Structures are given as structure tokens and as C-alpha cells.
Amino acid sequence: MPPKLSFSLSRYHWLKPFFSSYRGIPGKKCGTIVLSAEELGNCRDVATMQFCANKLDKKDFFGKSDPFMVFYRSNEDGTFTICHKTEVVKNTLNPVWQSFAIPVRALCNGDYDRTIKVEVYDWDRDGSHDFIGEFTTSYRELARGQSQFNVYEVVNPKKKMKKKKYINSGTVSNIILTLNEQRAVLNFFLSSLAGNPSQSTSLHYMNPYQLNAYAMALKAVGEIIQDYDSDKMFPALGFGAKIPPDSRVSHEFPLNGNSDNPHCSGIEGILEAYHQSLKTVQLYGPTNFAPVVNHVARYVLEEKYQYFLIMSCRLFQQSMVELDGDDIRISSRGKIAERDIVQFVPFRDYIDRTGNHVLSMARLAKDVLAEIPDQFISYMKGRGIKPSPAPPPYTPTGHTLQTEI
Structure with a gap:
């Protein structure tokens, strides 16, 4: 069985x-x-690569070696997944493999700095392929093309431990790497935009004289909605970063660093936590919004809230437009959404060309919050929730109201 x-x-x-x-x-x-699951990046590039090797270890008793390479993409949890195998080149220690095309998303999920591991084997007919050695690289390194930087030592860790004079088991060189140049430039540009907050090219750049785009969006909308919360304490969560102390990738971490209490006092508290987090975390993509949504859903159920608003600031996330049901209501597995609960507003469309940030923020807040009144009323009516009776008019105690005509 x-x-x-x-x-x-x-x-x-x-x-x-x-x-x-x-x-x-x-x-x-x-x-x-x-x-294990990971959000796929939006990168659509396809890279064409070709490799050769020199002086690989001899593994066959009769003959030399029959080498082939296996490429592995690294995952967010530290594991590796096979993404490509080359063909076998028979009876040689200096193979030249055929060129191959591979989606950059399959190789590194669009993250040019993600580790790529390559293992080299000697093929055996019975499937017990002999391990020759391995090396690591990244797409950013491979993109340099044929140069001294793309010659890699193939190392067998076991042989290195046993033999003091061991150097390597040969070398592998990157001969060719071609890519649609326009799209490559775009991806490098996007990488720099979301990158180091200390660099002026990043949208997270902490300019001492003015708010960055994320802070402007938070402030524009937050200063309005905070007045509808009684205690003005808001949970502020981040996603898409490596967090201390172990640099693990997280898509659900408190901006204030307090896992037990991620609440911040008012919009100014959120902005302060946001700026402090930029000093301690390393931005890392692709990002995954689902853990934050699940966190809020659990919180709403535990606290028995009847209505909750999630505000998210994303960089060039065009896929979010698909969730905005202004024209077509989203559906999943045949079930149509009860309401259009997503409002996608591209921040770049609201930048005032004259530099008037106050006007930009006012226009942004107006459109972001435009659908909330109707959405809220629809939600309450659909559940038969009626507004509480209006409180009686306020009359100061100990005073008599007199009217003179």
C-alpha cells in the first residue's frame, strides 16, 4: 500500500x-x-547565459569527467530550490555548456542581490552523480558579463577540510549574459528607489528638510482619520525588510520595535516609529502584504471591532490596481466581493508641480478617503447596525439661560 x-x-x-x-x-x-510560499516578483525579464569550466576534477576511472551544473535559487527561509540544470558535456575537464534562457524571476525572484548557488557534478549512468564542487554568486554579479569578477572557484567543502593544500576543484566562468537593456535599467532603478534610505535616490530617503513620499502620504491621510479614533493609538506594521538581530526577512514587524504592543500615539507617533525603523531594518523585497492583512484580521476579531481601516503605502505596486473594484468587483473561487473595499491611489499623480506639498497632501487625502463614507454606511446597513440615539443638547449646570429681546 x-x-x-x-x-x-x-x-x-x-x-x-x-x-x-x-x-x-x-x-x-x-x-x-x-x-513554503513566497510572493512572486513583478520582474518579467529573461536572461540568456552561457558558462564554461576549466580544470575540473577528474572523477571517472576510464576517461575524465562528464560535468553538468545545477543552479539553485535561495528562498526567504534560507533553503534552496533548483531552478535550472545544464546539459551533460561528456569526457572533458574543460566543458563549454550551451547557452540557456531563464526568467530572472525563476533565478532570483527579481532580487538582483539574492544568493544564487551553483553545484557542479560528474554525471553517472546509474544516477549516483559525483559531486565536484560548488560556488555562489548573484544576478548583479553575473550581469557584469565576461570579466575577472565572473570567474568562480569550484570548491568541495569536504576536500577542503581533509587536504591542507587543497585550493579548488576547477573554475567556472560566465561567458555570456544578455538581457533586454531597457527592462534591466528599469529594475535596477526600482531597486535603488526602494533601497538605502540614506541615499537620495530612495523614496525612503530621510531628508532633514522635507518629508519623503511615504511620510507625506501617511501624514496627509493620517491627520484626518486619527480624529475618528477615541484614543488615537494605532498599530503600525512594516513588511518587506530584514530585521535585527538575526536579519531574518519579515513581512509583519512592528515599526516601533515592540512586538507586544505595536501601537503608536497619533500620526506623529507613527512617523517617528517609521523613521526609527529605517535606521534599524534593511529593506528587502519582494514584499508580501498578506501577513499584515491577516494580523489586522486577527486583531479585529479579538478586539471585536465592527469596522477597521487599513492604510498601506506601496512602491509602484501596479498589481494593487486589480484589487480596486471601481469598474469590476473582484471575485475569488466564484464568490464576488460584497463591497469594493480597496481604494488604490497612485501618489505620483498628486505631486504638485509648483512644489506646494500642502496642496498635494490635501488632494491625496480627499481621493484616498472619498469612498469610505458610502462604504461604512453600506457595511452598517448590511448588518442591521443602527446609529446610537443622539445625545441630549448640552446645558451647563448651575446656570440659567436667559434671552433678551
Whole structure:
């Protein structure tokens, strides 16, 4: 009987149809499946690459070696996933592999600085391929093309530990890398925009004399909506960054650094926490908005709020437009959304050319919040929630009102 697999899909209910054939055995633990997911980047570039090697280790008793390479994309959790295998070049220690095309998204998910691991093997007919060695690189390094910077030592860690005089098991060189230049420039540009906040090219740049685009958006909308909250304490969460002390990638971290209490006092408290977080975290993409939405959903259920507003500032996230149901109401698995609950407003359309930031912020806030009154009323009516009776008119105690004619 083939083994049965049992696992929980509570967080990934949309995958149930794919695993409906797997059933557990009652009363018996059959094993565990660990499911990892990562948001795909918007990069659509395709890179064409070609590699050669020199003086690889001889692995075959009769002959030399039959080398091939395996490319691995690094994941956010530190694991690696195979993304490409070259063909086998028979009986040589100096192979030249054929050029191949690969989507940059498959290679590094559009992150030019993400680690790419490459392993070199000697092919064996029985499948027990002999490990020759490995090296790591990144797409940004590969994009330099044929040069001394793209000659990599193929190292076998076990041989390096055993042999003191061991240097390497050969070298691999990048011969060709071609890419649609226009799109490559665009991706480097976007990378720099979201990059180091200390550089003026970043939209997160902390200019001592004026607010950056994110701070302007937060301030424009936040100064209005904060007056509708009784205590003006707002949870402020960040996503898409490596956070201290272990530099793990997080898409759900408190801007104030306090996991137990991510609340900030008013919009000024949020801005202060935002600026402080830029000094401690390292921005890292692609970003994933889902954990923040789930965090807010859990919070709303625990605190029994009836209505909650999420404000998000994103950089060039055109896919957010698809969630804005002004023209077509979004749907999922045949179920149509009850209301249009997303309002997407591109900040760049509201920059006043004369430099009048006050006017820009006022226009931005007006359009961001335009749909909330109707949305709120629709929500309350749909659930039969009626407004509380109006309070009686205020009359100062101990005074008699007199009117003179």
C-alpha cells in the first residue's frame, strides 16, 4: 500500500483541491508536509547565459569527467530550490555548456542581490552523480558579463577540510549574459528607489528638510482619520525588510520595535516609529502584504471591532490596481466581493508641480478617503447596525439661560 500523507491546510485552504487525493490513516501519524510560499516578483525579464569550466576534477576511472551544473535559487527561509540544470558535456575537464534562457524571476525572484548557488557534478549512468564542487554568486554579479569578477572557484567543502593544500576543484566562468537593456535599467532603478534610505535616490530617503513620499502620504491621510479614533493609538506594521538581530526577512514587524504592543500615539507617533525603523531594518523585497492583512484580521476579531481601516503605502505596486473594484468587483473561487473595499491611489499623480506639498497632501487625502463614507454606511446597513440615539443638547449646570429681546 502506498504511504498516505496528512497535513493541515488551514492557512492554505486554496490548495485543498490539489491534495484532495491524500488521506490520513485514522489513529496513525503518517508524516508531515512543510509548505513554503513566497510572493512572486513583478520582474518579467529573461536572461540568456552561457558558462564554461576549466580544470575540473577528474572523477571517472576510464576517461575524465562528464560535468553538468545545477543552479539553485535561495528562498526567504534560507533553503534552496533548483531552478535550472545544464546539459551533460561528456569526457572533458574543460566543458563549454550551451547557452540557456531563464526568467530572472525563476533565478532570483527579481532580487538582483539574492544568493544564487551553483553545484557542479560528474554525471553517472546509474544516477549516483559525483559531486565536484560548488560556488555562489548573484544576478548583479553575473550581469557584469565576461570579466575577472565572473570567474568562480569550484570548491568541495569536504576536500577542503581533509587536504591542507587543497585550493579548488576547477573554475567556472560566465561567458555570456544578455538581457533586454531597457527592462534591466528599469529594475535596477526600482531597486535603488526602494533601497538605502540614506541615499537620495530612495523614496525612503530621510531628508532633514522635507518629508519623503511615504511620510507625506501617511501624514496627509493620517491627520484626518486619527480624529475618528477615541484614543488615537494605532498599530503600525512594516513588511518587506530584514530585521535585527538575526536579519531574518519579515513581512509583519512592528515599526516601533515592540512586538507586544505595536501601537503608536497619533500620526506623529507613527512617523517617528517609521523613521526609527529605517535606521534599524534593511529593506528587502519582494514584499508580501498578506501577513499584515491577516494580523489586522486577527486583531479585529479579538478586539471585536465592527469596522477597521487599513492604510498601506506601496512602491509602484501596479498589481494593487486589480484589487480596486471601481469598474469590476473582484471575485475569488466564484464568490464576488460584497463591497469594493480597496481604494488604490497612485501618489505620483498628486505631486504638485509648483512644489506646494500642502496642496498635494490635501488632494491625496480627499481621493484616498472619498469612498469610505458610502462604504461604512453600506457595511452598517448590511448588518442591521443602527446609529446610537443622539445625545441630549448640552446645558451647563448651575446656570440659567436667559434671552433678551
